[in-house]
Amino acid sequence: MDFRWGMIADYAPLFVEGVQMTIIITLVAVVFGTLIGLFMGMARLADAPHGLSRYLVRYLVRMPAGAYVTFFRGTPLFVQILLVHFALMPLLIHPVDGLVVNGDIARDIRQNYGAFISGLLALTLNAGAYITEIFRAGIQSIDKGQMEAARSLGLSYGQTMKFVIVPQAFRRMLPPLGNEAIMLLKDSSLVSAIGLAELAFAARTVAGVYSRYWEPYLTISFIYLALTMLMAWGISRLEKKLQIGAR
Amino acid sequence: MKNTRRTLLAGMLLSVFAVAGCGKKAEEPAASAASDAAPAVAQVAEYVVGTDASYAPFEFQNDQSQIVGFDIEVLSAVADKGGFKVKFVNTPWEGMFATLGQGDRDILSSAITITDERKQSMDFSEPYFEARQLIAVGKGVTDVKTFQDLKNKKVAVQTGTTGDEVVQKLLGKTSSSIKRFESMPLALKELETGGVDAAVGDNGVVINYVKNNPQHGMTTVEDLQSFAPEYYGFAVKKGNQELLAKVNAGIKAIKADGTYDQIFNKYFGTK
Numbered sequence: 001m002d003f004r005w006g007m008i009a010d011y012a013p014l015f016v017e018g019v020q021m022t023i024i025i026t027l028v029a030v031v032f033g034t035l036i037g038l039f040m041g042m043a044r045l046a047d048a049p050h051g052l053s054r055y056l057v058r059y060l061v062r063m064p065a066g067a068y069v070t071f072f073r074g075t076p077l078f079v080q081i082l083l084v085h086f087a088l089m090p091l092l093i094h095p096v097d098g099l100v101v102n103g104d105i106a107r108d109i110r111q112n113y114g115a116f117i118s119g120l121l122a123l124t125l126n127a128g129a130y131i132t133e134i135f136r137a138g139i140q141s142i143d144k145g146q147m148e149a150a151r152s153l154g155l156s157y158g159q160t161m162k163f164v165i166v167p168q169a170f171r172r173m174l175p176p177l178g179n180e181a182i183m184l185l186k187d188s189s190l191v192s193a194i195g196l197a198e199l200a201f202a203a204r205t206v207a208g209v210y211s212r213y214w215e216p217y218l219t220i221s222f223i224y225l226a227l228t229m230l231m232a233w234g235i236s237r238l239e240k241k242l243q244i245g246a247r
Numbered sequence: 248m249k250n251t252r253r254t255l256l257a258g259m260l261l262s263v264f265a266v267a268g269c270g271k272k273a274e275e276p277a278a279s280a281a282s283d284a285a286p287a288v289a290q291v292a293e294y295v296v297g298t299d300a301s302y303a304p305f306e307f308q309n310d311q312s313q314i315v316g317f318d319i320e321v322l323s324a325v326a327d328k329g330g331f332k333v334k335f336v337n338t339p340w341e342g343m344f345a346t347l348g349q350g351d352r353d354i355l356s357s358a359i360t361i362t363d364e365r366k367q368s369m370d371f372s373e374p375y376f377e378a379r380q381l382i383a384v385g386k387g388v389t390d391v392k393t394f395q396d397l398k399n400k401k402v403a404v405q406t407g408t409t410g411d412e413v414v415q416k417l418l419g420k421t422s423s424s425i426k427r428f429e430s431m432p433l434a435l436k437e438l439e440t441g442g443v444d445a446a447v448g449d450n451g452v453v454i455n456y457v458k459n460n461p462q463h464g465m466t467t468v469e470d471l472q473s474f475a476p477e478y479y480g481f482a483v484k485k486g487n488q489e490l491l492a493k494v495n496a497g498i499k500a501i502k503a504d505g506t507y508d509q510i511f512n513k514y515f516g517t518k
Contacts, residue, residue: 014421086433090440096386107441111401114442115426195403195426195437204341205427208407209415211344211368 004212008219011206018199019223025116025198026185029123033184034177036128040065041135042161065132072129078190080126085118085194119191119198127184134176138169171242178235182228189224199223292331294490296322297338297352301430304455304514305358308337317451317514321375322356322481324506329497341406341429344368347484354494355482358449360409362477370485372494374478375507379471380410381450383457385438386464391445394473400444401426403434409477410447432456439463449477451515 008015043065048057072080092100093114095107109117142165150160189200203216298306298314306316314335326333333354338346346352347369360378361371384391391397397417404411406427418424428434431448435456438446446453450469457465483490501507 011421017421017423086436086440095441110441111443193429193433195428195442197423201427204406205411208341208411208427211365211407213342213345 003215005215007206007210007212008215011202014197014202014205015219017197018202021196021198022185022188025120025123025188025191028120029127029184030181032124033127033131037131037135040068040128040132041139044132044136045139069129069132072126077122077126077187078193081119081122081190081194084122085115089114089118115194115196118194119196123184123188123191127180130180131177134173134180138173139165141172142168174235174239174242178232182231185228185231186224294331294333294353296333296335296354296356297343297346298335298357299340299343300337301432302358302452305451317510318356318358320510321507324501324510325494325497328500329493331493347482353483353490358479359482360477361480362409368485369482370487370491371480371482372491373498374480375498376479378449378451378477378479380413380447380474381453382468382470383435383438383446383453383465384468385441385444388444391468394470397445400424403428403437403443403446405431405434405448408448410449413474414447438465
Protein backbone atom coordinates (compact mmCIF):
# COMPACT_ATOMS: atom_id res chain seq x y z
CA MET A 1 0.00 0.00 0.00
CA ASP A 2 1.30 3.45 -0.79
CA PHE A 3 0.85 6.08 1.85
CA ARG A 4 0.93 9.68 0.72
CA TRP A 5 1.79 11.50 3.92
CA GLY A 6 2.46 14.63 1.90
CA MET A 7 -1.26 15.34 1.84
CA ILE A 8 -1.25 15.54 5.65
CA ALA A 9 1.70 17.92 5.52
CA ASP A 10 -0.19 20.16 3.06
CA TYR A 11 -2.97 20.53 5.58
CA ALA A 12 -0.78 20.51 8.70
CA PRO A 13 -2.05 23.85 10.06
CA LEU A 14 -5.58 22.48 9.99
CA PHE A 15 -4.48 19.51 12.10
CA VAL A 16 -2.60 21.71 14.57
CA GLU A 17 -5.58 24.03 15.00
CA GLY A 18 -7.77 20.95 15.21
CA VAL A 19 -5.79 19.53 18.12
CA GLN A 20 -5.98 22.85 19.94
CA MET A 21 -9.72 23.10 19.41
CA THR A 22 -10.26 19.49 20.52
CA ILE A 23 -8.31 20.08 23.73
CA ILE A 24 -10.06 23.36 24.46
CA ILE A 25 -13.61 22.09 24.03
CA THR A 26 -12.83 18.93 26.02
CA LEU A 27 -11.30 20.80 28.95
CA VAL A 28 -14.01 23.46 29.09
CA ALA A 29 -16.75 20.84 28.82
CA VAL A 30 -15.17 18.75 31.60
CA VAL A 31 -14.84 21.75 33.93
CA PHE A 32 -18.35 23.09 33.36
CA GLY A 33 -19.77 19.58 33.23
CA THR A 34 -18.25 18.92 36.66
CA LEU A 35 -19.84 22.09 38.02
CA ILE A 36 -23.20 21.07 36.59
CA GLY A 37 -22.67 17.58 37.98
CA LEU A 38 -21.88 18.88 41.45
CA PHE A 39 -25.09 20.89 41.75
CA MET A 40 -27.33 18.53 39.82
CA GLY A 41 -25.96 15.56 41.74
CA MET A 42 -26.87 17.19 45.02
CA ALA A 43 -30.19 18.32 43.58
CA ARG A 44 -31.01 14.71 42.72
CA LEU A 45 -30.45 13.76 46.36
CA ALA A 46 -32.19 16.77 47.86
CA ASP A 47 -34.87 16.11 50.42
CA ALA A 48 -36.68 18.10 53.09
CA PRO A 49 -38.17 16.84 56.30
CA HIS A 50 -41.57 18.55 56.40
CA GLY A 51 -44.83 18.52 54.45
CA LEU A 52 -44.91 21.52 52.08
CA SER A 53 -41.17 22.04 51.67
CA ARG A 54 -40.88 18.35 50.97
CA TYR A 55 -43.26 18.72 48.01
CA LEU A 56 -41.48 21.82 46.76
CA VAL A 57 -38.09 20.14 46.87
CA ARG A 58 -39.43 17.08 45.12
CA TYR A 59 -41.12 18.91 42.23
CA LEU A 60 -38.85 21.95 41.82
CA VAL A 61 -35.46 20.45 42.53
CA ARG A 62 -35.33 16.70 42.32
CA MET A 63 -37.58 16.13 39.34
CA PRO A 64 -36.07 18.79 37.02
CA ALA A 65 -32.60 17.42 37.78
CA GLY A 66 -33.86 13.92 37.04
CA ALA A 67 -35.46 15.05 33.78
CA TYR A 68 -32.23 16.71 32.70
CA VAL A 69 -30.22 13.55 33.29
CA THR A 70 -32.82 11.39 31.59
CA PHE A 71 -32.88 13.53 28.46
CA PHE A 72 -29.16 14.04 27.96
CA ARG A 73 -28.22 10.50 28.90
CA GLY A 74 -31.05 8.98 26.90
CA THR A 75 -30.55 10.67 23.53
CA PRO A 76 -27.51 10.41 21.25
CA LEU A 77 -24.88 13.12 21.59
CA PHE A 78 -24.82 13.49 17.82
CA VAL A 79 -28.52 14.35 17.80
CA GLN A 80 -28.02 16.78 20.69
CA ILE A 81 -25.28 18.58 18.76
CA LEU A 82 -27.47 18.99 15.66
CA LEU A 83 -30.44 20.00 17.81
CA VAL A 84 -28.48 22.68 19.63
CA HIS A 85 -26.79 24.07 16.54
CA PHE A 86 -29.54 24.01 13.96
CA ALA A 87 -32.60 24.47 16.19
CA LEU A 88 -31.84 25.92 19.63
CA MET A 89 -29.12 28.39 18.64
CA PRO A 90 -30.98 29.94 15.67
CA LEU A 91 -33.91 30.42 18.02
CA LEU A 92 -31.81 32.30 20.58
CA ILE A 93 -29.23 34.00 18.40
CA HIS A 94 -30.43 35.00 14.95
CA PRO A 95 -29.75 38.13 12.88
CA VAL A 96 -33.45 38.65 12.17
CA ASP A 97 -35.55 37.22 14.98
CA GLY A 98 -33.30 35.89 17.73
CA LEU A 99 -34.97 35.71 21.12
CA VAL A 100 -31.87 36.68 23.08
CA VAL A 101 -29.53 38.35 20.60
CA ASN A 102 -30.37 39.71 17.17
CA GLY A 103 -29.13 42.16 14.58
CA ASP A 104 -25.53 42.52 13.48
CA ILE A 105 -24.12 41.31 16.80
CA ALA A 106 -25.98 38.05 16.33
CA ARG A 107 -24.53 37.67 12.83
CA ASP A 108 -21.09 38.33 14.23
CA ILE A 109 -21.43 35.82 17.05
CA ARG A 110 -22.85 33.14 14.81
CA GLN A 111 -20.20 33.58 12.15
CA ASN A 112 -17.20 33.64 14.41
CA TYR A 113 -18.22 31.50 17.33
CA GLY A 114 -21.52 29.87 16.32
CA ALA A 115 -20.29 26.30 15.91
CA PHE A 116 -17.96 26.69 18.88
CA ILE A 117 -20.73 27.82 21.22
CA SER A 118 -23.20 25.18 20.02
CA GLY A 119 -20.65 22.39 20.14
CA LEU A 120 -19.44 23.37 23.56
CA LEU A 121 -22.96 23.75 24.93
CA ALA A 122 -24.03 20.33 23.66
CA LEU A 123 -20.87 18.63 24.96
CA THR A 124 -21.09 20.36 28.34
CA LEU A 125 -24.74 19.52 28.88
CA ASN A 126 -24.13 15.93 27.85
CA ALA A 127 -21.09 15.55 30.10
CA GLY A 128 -22.97 17.28 32.92
CA ALA A 129 -25.69 14.64 32.81
CA TYR A 130 -23.21 11.78 33.17
CA ILE A 131 -21.18 13.60 35.82
CA THR A 132 -24.40 14.26 37.78
CA GLU A 133 -24.78 10.53 38.15
CA ILE A 134 -21.12 10.16 39.09
CA PHE A 135 -21.60 12.73 41.87
CA ARG A 136 -24.81 11.09 43.03
CA ALA A 137 -23.11 7.71 43.24
CA GLY A 138 -20.10 9.23 45.00
CA ILE A 139 -22.21 11.01 47.59
CA GLN A 140 -24.41 8.00 48.18
CA SER A 141 -21.34 5.80 48.67
CA ILE A 142 -20.35 7.76 51.80
CA ASP A 143 -21.59 6.07 54.94
CA LYS A 144 -24.77 7.59 56.37
CA GLY A 145 -23.02 7.84 59.76
CA GLN A 146 -20.74 10.55 58.38
CA MET A 147 -23.70 12.82 57.73
CA GLU A 148 -25.30 11.99 61.07
CA ALA A 149 -22.07 12.57 62.97
CA ALA A 150 -21.35 15.88 61.27
CA ARG A 151 -24.91 17.11 61.78
CA SER A 152 -24.90 16.12 65.45
CA LEU A 153 -21.68 18.10 65.89
CA GLY A 154 -23.67 21.15 64.82
CA LEU A 155 -22.64 21.53 61.18
CA SER A 156 -25.38 22.67 58.81
CA TYR A 157 -26.40 20.53 55.82
CA GLY A 158 -24.37 22.78 53.50
CA GLN A 159 -21.30 22.68 55.72
CA THR A 160 -21.51 18.92 56.05
CA MET A 161 -21.66 18.55 52.26
CA LYS A 162 -18.82 20.99 51.71
CA PHE A 163 -16.39 19.82 54.37
CA VAL A 164 -17.26 16.20 55.01
CA ILE A 165 -19.21 14.43 52.32
CA VAL A 166 -18.10 15.90 48.95
CA PRO A 167 -14.33 15.80 49.65
CA GLN A 168 -14.56 12.13 50.55
CA ALA A 169 -16.91 11.40 47.67
CA PHE A 170 -14.65 13.21 45.20
CA ARG A 171 -11.84 10.77 45.85
CA ARG A 172 -14.09 7.86 44.97
CA MET A 173 -15.39 9.72 41.93
CA LEU A 174 -12.02 10.25 40.31
CA PRO A 175 -11.86 7.02 38.29
CA PRO A 176 -15.33 7.45 36.73
CA LEU A 177 -14.65 11.16 36.21
CA GLY A 178 -11.46 10.32 34.36
CA ASN A 179 -13.41 7.84 32.30
CA GLU A 180 -15.94 10.51 31.40
CA ALA A 181 -13.19 12.97 30.43
CA ILE A 182 -11.67 10.41 28.08
CA MET A 183 -15.06 9.63 26.55
CA LEU A 184 -15.66 13.33 26.06
CA LEU A 185 -12.34 13.84 24.29
CA LYS A 186 -13.27 11.16 21.78
CA ASP A 187 -16.90 12.22 21.45
CA SER A 188 -15.83 15.77 20.67
CA SER A 189 -15.10 14.44 17.16
CA LEU A 190 -18.87 14.46 16.54
CA VAL A 191 -18.82 18.25 16.62
CA SER A 192 -17.23 18.27 13.16
CA ALA A 193 -20.78 17.69 11.84
CA ILE A 194 -21.61 21.34 12.48
CA GLY A 195 -18.45 22.59 10.82
CA LEU A 196 -16.33 23.27 13.90
CA ALA A 197 -12.68 22.95 12.91
CA GLU A 198 -11.50 20.35 15.41
CA LEU A 199 -9.35 17.29 14.82
CA ALA A 200 -11.88 15.09 13.02
CA PHE A 201 -12.82 18.05 10.82
CA ALA A 202 -9.23 18.24 9.58
CA ALA A 203 -9.29 14.56 8.65
CA ARG A 204 -12.68 14.90 6.94
CA THR A 205 -11.38 17.83 4.90
CA VAL A 206 -8.33 15.94 3.69
CA ALA A 207 -10.32 12.78 3.00
CA GLY A 208 -12.83 14.88 1.05
CA VAL A 209 -10.18 16.47 -1.14
CA TYR A 210 -8.12 13.39 -1.95
CA SER A 211 -10.71 10.63 -1.55
CA ARG A 212 -8.13 8.78 0.52
CA TYR A 213 -8.97 7.46 3.94
CA TRP A 214 -5.99 5.67 5.48
CA GLU A 215 -3.71 8.65 5.93
CA PRO A 216 -6.06 11.23 7.49
CA TYR A 217 -7.96 8.88 9.78
CA LEU A 218 -4.87 6.95 10.88
CA THR A 219 -3.20 10.27 11.67
CA ILE A 220 -6.00 11.50 13.89
CA SER A 221 -6.36 8.07 15.50
CA PHE A 222 -2.81 8.33 16.78
CA ILE A 223 -3.35 11.90 17.92
CA TYR A 224 -6.52 10.96 19.82
CA LEU A 225 -4.71 7.97 21.30
CA ALA A 226 -1.81 10.12 22.46
CA LEU A 227 -4.20 12.62 24.02
CA THR A 228 -6.28 10.02 25.85
CA MET A 229 -3.13 8.27 27.14
CA LEU A 230 -1.83 11.59 28.40
CA MET A 231 -5.15 12.22 30.09
CA ALA A 232 -5.22 8.77 31.72
CA TRP A 233 -1.71 9.35 33.04
CA GLY A 234 -2.68 12.72 34.52
CA ILE A 235 -5.74 11.25 36.21
CA SER A 236 -3.80 8.39 37.77
CA ARG A 237 -1.28 10.93 39.09
CA LEU A 238 -4.14 12.85 40.66
CA GLU A 239 -5.58 9.67 42.16
CA LYS A 240 -2.26 8.82 43.78
CA LYS A 241 -1.91 12.34 45.13
CA LEU A 242 -5.32 12.28 46.74
CA GLN A 243 -4.92 8.79 48.15
CA ILE A 244 -5.16 8.48 51.90
CA GLY A 245 -1.93 7.22 53.50
CA ALA A 246 -1.52 3.47 53.39
CA ARG A 247 -4.00 1.74 55.62
CA MET B 248 -27.64 -30.60 43.75
CA LYS B 249 -24.26 -30.77 42.14
CA ASN B 250 -25.29 -33.72 40.08
CA THR B 251 -28.45 -32.13 38.79
CA ARG B 252 -26.54 -29.08 37.67
CA ARG B 253 -24.04 -31.19 35.78
CA THR B 254 -26.78 -33.15 34.05
CA LEU B 255 -28.51 -29.94 33.13
CA LEU B 256 -25.32 -28.54 31.68
CA ALA B 257 -24.66 -31.68 29.70
CA GLY B 258 -28.19 -31.59 28.41
CA MET B 259 -27.81 -28.01 27.33
CA LEU B 260 -24.54 -28.69 25.58
CA LEU B 261 -26.05 -31.66 23.81
CA SER B 262 -29.01 -29.69 22.63
CA VAL B 263 -26.71 -26.93 21.36
CA PHE B 264 -24.77 -29.47 19.34
CA ALA B 265 -27.97 -30.98 18.10
CA VAL B 266 -29.25 -27.63 16.90
CA ALA B 267 -25.92 -26.74 15.33
CA GLY B 268 -25.85 -30.10 13.58
CA CYS B 269 -29.36 -29.68 12.24
CA GLY B 270 -28.51 -26.18 11.07
CA LYS B 271 -25.61 -27.43 9.05
CA LYS B 272 -27.52 -30.25 7.47
CA ALA B 273 -30.39 -28.02 6.57
CA GLU B 274 -28.10 -25.41 5.06
CA GLU B 275 -26.19 -27.60 2.66
CA PRO B 276 -28.95 -28.58 0.27
CA ALA B 277 -30.24 -25.03 0.27
CA ALA B 278 -26.82 -23.67 -0.63
CA SER B 279 -26.30 -26.09 -3.48
CA ALA B 280 -29.80 -25.39 -4.75
CA ALA B 281 -29.01 -21.69 -4.78
CA SER B 282 -25.81 -22.18 -6.75
CA ASP B 283 -27.65 -24.38 -9.26
CA ALA B 284 -30.33 -21.79 -9.73
CA ALA B 285 -27.98 -18.81 -9.85
CA PRO B 286 -27.05 -18.87 -13.57
CA ALA B 287 -30.69 -18.91 -14.61
CA VAL B 288 -31.50 -15.80 -12.57
CA ALA B 289 -28.39 -13.81 -13.43
CA GLN B 290 -29.10 -13.48 -17.13
CA VAL B 291 -29.64 -9.74 -16.71
CA ALA B 292 -26.85 -8.36 -14.60
CA GLU B 293 -27.94 -6.22 -11.66
CA TYR B 294 -25.58 -3.52 -10.51
CA VAL B 295 -25.60 -1.83 -7.14
CA VAL B 296 -25.61 1.94 -7.51
CA GLY B 297 -24.40 4.25 -4.75
CA THR B 298 -26.13 7.58 -4.45
CA ASP B 299 -26.19 10.23 -1.72
CA ALA B 300 -29.92 10.82 -1.52
CA SER B 301 -29.74 14.23 0.12
CA TYR B 302 -29.15 16.26 -3.00
CA ALA B 303 -32.49 17.31 -4.41
CA PRO B 304 -33.42 17.50 -7.22
CA PHE B 305 -30.68 15.12 -8.40
CA GLU B 306 -31.24 12.41 -5.82
CA PHE B 307 -33.42 12.48 -2.75
CA GLN B 308 -35.88 10.35 -0.86
CA ASN B 309 -39.56 11.01 -1.39
CA ASP B 310 -42.19 10.62 1.30
CA GLN B 311 -42.45 6.90 0.56
CA SER B 312 -38.70 6.68 1.25
CA GLN B 313 -38.00 5.76 -2.35
CA ILE B 314 -34.85 7.21 -3.85
CA VAL B 315 -35.90 9.48 -6.72
CA GLY B 316 -34.53 12.38 -8.71
CA PHE B 317 -32.96 13.42 -11.99
CA ASP B 318 -29.87 11.19 -11.73
CA ILE B 319 -32.00 8.24 -10.71
CA GLU B 320 -34.32 8.57 -13.70
CA VAL B 321 -31.46 9.12 -16.13
CA LEU B 322 -29.50 6.09 -14.94
CA SER B 323 -32.63 3.94 -14.85
CA ALA B 324 -33.32 4.88 -18.47
CA VAL B 325 -29.68 4.23 -19.32
CA ALA B 326 -29.92 0.78 -17.74
CA ASP B 327 -33.06 0.03 -19.76
CA LYS B 328 -31.29 0.83 -23.00
CA GLY B 329 -27.95 -0.67 -21.94
CA GLY B 330 -29.55 -4.01 -21.05
CA PHE B 331 -28.80 -4.20 -17.35
CA LYS B 332 -30.57 -3.68 -14.04
CA VAL B 333 -29.77 -1.20 -11.32
CA LYS B 334 -30.47 -1.14 -7.62
CA PHE B 335 -30.00 2.20 -5.86
CA VAL B 336 -28.53 2.25 -2.37
CA ASN B 337 -28.35 5.39 -0.27
CA THR B 338 -24.65 6.01 0.43
CA PRO B 339 -23.19 8.92 2.40
CA TRP B 340 -21.14 11.27 0.22
CA GLU B 341 -18.19 11.07 2.57
CA GLY B 342 -16.49 7.83 1.79
CA MET B 343 -18.65 7.11 -1.25
CA PHE B 344 -15.72 6.94 -3.63
CA ALA B 345 -14.08 4.27 -1.49
CA THR B 346 -17.08 1.97 -1.96
CA LEU B 347 -16.21 1.50 -5.64
CA GLY B 348 -12.76 0.11 -4.94
CA GLN B 349 -14.07 -2.08 -2.14
CA GLY B 350 -16.70 -3.57 -4.43
CA ASP B 351 -19.66 -2.48 -2.30
CA ARG B 352 -21.03 -0.46 -5.20
CA ASP B 353 -20.66 -1.00 -8.94
CA ILE B 354 -21.78 2.41 -10.16
CA LEU B 355 -21.98 5.82 -8.50
CA SER B 356 -24.73 8.14 -9.61
CA SER B 357 -24.69 11.17 -7.38
CA ALA B 358 -24.20 14.42 -9.30
CA ILE B 359 -20.50 13.61 -9.44
CA THR B 360 -18.42 16.17 -11.29
CA ILE B 361 -15.80 14.67 -13.56
CA THR B 362 -12.40 15.96 -12.43
CA ASP B 363 -8.84 14.95 -13.27
CA GLU B 364 -8.15 14.23 -9.62
CA ARG B 365 -11.10 11.84 -9.39
CA LYS B 366 -10.19 10.19 -12.72
CA GLN B 367 -7.07 8.86 -11.04
CA SER B 368 -9.08 6.61 -8.78
CA MET B 369 -12.17 5.79 -10.87
CA ASP B 370 -13.49 5.77 -14.43
CA PHE B 371 -16.23 8.09 -15.63
CA SER B 372 -18.96 7.65 -18.20
CA GLU B 373 -19.63 10.25 -20.89
CA PRO B 374 -20.96 13.42 -19.25
CA TYR B 375 -24.73 13.52 -18.84
CA PHE B 376 -25.25 16.93 -17.26
CA GLU B 377 -23.62 20.34 -17.33
CA ALA B 378 -23.44 22.18 -14.03
CA ARG B 379 -21.76 25.25 -12.63
CA GLN B 380 -20.94 26.41 -9.14
CA LEU B 381 -23.38 28.95 -7.79
CA ILE B 382 -23.07 31.31 -4.83
CA ALA B 383 -25.96 31.65 -2.42
CA VAL B 384 -25.96 34.62 -0.08
CA GLY B 385 -28.05 35.33 2.98
CA LYS B 386 -30.69 37.97 3.43
CA GLY B 387 -29.31 41.50 3.33
CA VAL B 388 -25.91 40.57 1.92
CA THR B 389 -25.52 42.90 -1.05
CA ASP B 390 -21.77 43.23 -1.47
CA VAL B 391 -21.27 39.92 -3.23
CA LYS B 392 -21.29 40.38 -6.99
CA THR B 393 -18.55 37.96 -7.99
CA PHE B 394 -16.76 34.99 -6.51
CA GLN B 395 -13.78 37.23 -5.62
CA ASP B 396 -16.04 39.16 -3.23
CA LEU B 397 -16.10 36.12 -0.93
CA LYS B 398 -12.43 36.68 -0.11
CA ASN B 399 -13.04 37.97 3.42
CA LYS B 400 -16.32 36.22 4.08
CA LYS B 401 -17.36 33.04 5.85
CA VAL B 402 -18.41 30.42 3.34
CA ALA B 403 -20.23 27.12 3.83
CA VAL B 404 -19.63 24.16 1.53
CA GLN B 405 -20.20 20.43 1.45
CA THR B 406 -17.06 18.48 2.40
CA GLY B 407 -15.12 17.18 -0.55
CA THR B 408 -17.27 18.67 -3.31
CA THR B 409 -16.07 20.83 -6.19
CA GLY B 410 -17.55 23.75 -4.23
CA ASP B 411 -15.14 22.89 -1.40
CA GLU B 412 -12.26 22.82 -3.90
CA VAL B 413 -12.92 26.19 -5.53
CA VAL B 414 -13.45 27.90 -2.18
CA GLN B 415 -10.20 26.39 -0.89
CA LYS B 416 -8.45 27.86 -3.94
CA LEU B 417 -9.85 31.31 -3.16
CA LEU B 418 -9.51 31.41 0.62
CA GLY B 419 -6.58 29.08 1.19
CA LYS B 420 -6.48 25.36 1.86
CA THR B 421 -6.54 25.63 5.64
CA SER B 422 -8.62 28.78 6.00
CA SER B 423 -10.84 28.90 9.04
CA SER B 424 -13.42 30.87 7.06
CA ILE B 425 -14.53 27.72 5.28
CA LYS B 426 -17.17 25.74 7.12
CA ARG B 427 -17.71 22.24 5.82
CA PHE B 428 -20.84 20.18 6.21
CA GLU B 429 -21.78 16.64 5.46
CA SER B 430 -24.55 17.59 3.04
CA MET B 431 -25.44 20.59 0.93
CA PRO B 432 -28.75 21.17 2.74
CA LEU B 433 -26.88 21.46 6.06
CA ALA B 434 -24.46 23.96 4.51
CA LEU B 435 -27.40 25.99 3.19
CA LYS B 436 -29.14 25.69 6.55
CA GLU B 437 -26.09 27.28 8.15
CA LEU B 438 -26.44 30.15 5.67
CA GLU B 439 -30.14 30.44 6.39
CA THR B 440 -29.54 30.75 10.15
CA GLY B 441 -26.84 33.37 9.71
CA GLY B 442 -23.78 31.25 10.49
CA VAL B 443 -22.05 32.18 7.23
CA ASP B 444 -22.29 34.93 4.63
CA ALA B 445 -22.46 32.64 1.64
CA ALA B 446 -22.57 29.05 0.48
CA VAL B 447 -21.11 27.64 -2.71
CA GLY B 448 -22.41 24.54 -4.41
CA ASP B 449 -23.74 23.04 -7.63
CA ASN B 450 -26.35 25.29 -9.22
CA GLY B 451 -29.12 22.71 -9.47
CA VAL B 452 -29.14 22.00 -5.76
CA VAL B 453 -28.65 25.59 -4.61
CA ILE B 454 -31.47 26.88 -6.83
CA ASN B 455 -33.75 24.12 -5.61
CA TYR B 456 -33.09 24.93 -1.94
CA VAL B 457 -33.44 28.69 -2.30
CA LYS B 458 -36.65 28.24 -4.28
CA ASN B 459 -38.12 25.94 -1.64
CA ASN B 460 -37.24 28.22 1.29
CA PRO B 461 -38.38 31.65 0.09
CA GLN B 462 -39.19 32.92 3.58
CA HIS B 463 -35.49 33.30 4.43
CA GLY B 464 -34.74 35.78 1.67
CA MET B 465 -31.64 34.06 0.32
CA THR B 466 -30.51 34.99 -3.15
CA THR B 467 -28.10 33.50 -5.64
CA VAL B 468 -25.17 35.08 -7.43
CA GLU B 469 -23.95 33.71 -10.74
CA ASP B 470 -20.33 34.17 -11.75
CA LEU B 471 -19.74 32.79 -15.23
CA GLN B 472 -16.16 34.12 -15.31
CA SER B 473 -14.91 32.42 -12.16
CA PHE B 474 -16.65 29.10 -12.49
CA ALA B 475 -15.99 26.90 -15.48
CA PRO B 476 -18.77 24.55 -16.54
CA GLU B 477 -18.54 21.15 -14.89
CA TYR B 478 -19.83 17.86 -16.17
CA TYR B 479 -21.51 15.15 -14.17
CA GLY B 480 -20.66 11.57 -14.99
CA PHE B 481 -21.49 8.13 -13.65
CA ALA B 482 -18.45 6.56 -11.98
CA VAL B 483 -17.40 2.91 -12.11
CA LYS B 484 -14.44 1.08 -10.63
CA LYS B 485 -11.22 1.88 -12.42
CA GLY B 486 -10.71 -0.54 -15.27
CA ASN B 487 -14.28 -1.83 -15.46
CA GLN B 488 -14.48 -1.26 -19.23
CA GLU B 489 -17.31 -3.70 -19.77
CA LEU B 490 -19.73 -1.87 -17.48
CA LEU B 491 -18.53 1.52 -18.70
CA ALA B 492 -19.30 0.54 -22.30
CA LYS B 493 -22.84 -0.51 -21.32
CA VAL B 494 -23.44 2.77 -19.49
CA ASN B 495 -22.07 4.86 -22.35
CA ALA B 496 -24.18 2.98 -24.88
CA GLY B 497 -27.23 3.66 -22.75
CA ILE B 498 -26.45 7.38 -22.44
CA LYS B 499 -26.03 7.62 -26.20
CA ALA B 500 -29.32 5.84 -26.77
CA ILE B 501 -31.42 8.00 -24.42
CA LYS B 502 -29.93 11.19 -25.83
CA ALA B 503 -30.75 10.01 -29.34
CA ASP B 504 -34.36 8.99 -28.74
CA GLY B 505 -35.40 12.00 -26.64
CA THR B 506 -35.78 10.21 -23.33
CA TYR B 507 -33.04 12.36 -21.84
CA ASP B 508 -34.71 15.63 -22.89
CA GLN B 509 -37.98 14.42 -21.45
CA ILE B 510 -36.38 13.78 -18.03
CA PHE B 511 -34.44 17.03 -18.18
CA ASN B 512 -37.59 19.04 -18.87
CA LYS B 513 -39.38 17.33 -16.02
CA TYR B 514 -36.81 18.52 -13.49
CA PHE B 515 -35.37 21.74 -14.87
CA GLY B 516 -37.89 23.08 -17.40
CA THR B 517 -36.99 23.57 -21.04
CA LYS B 518 -33.34 24.31 -21.85
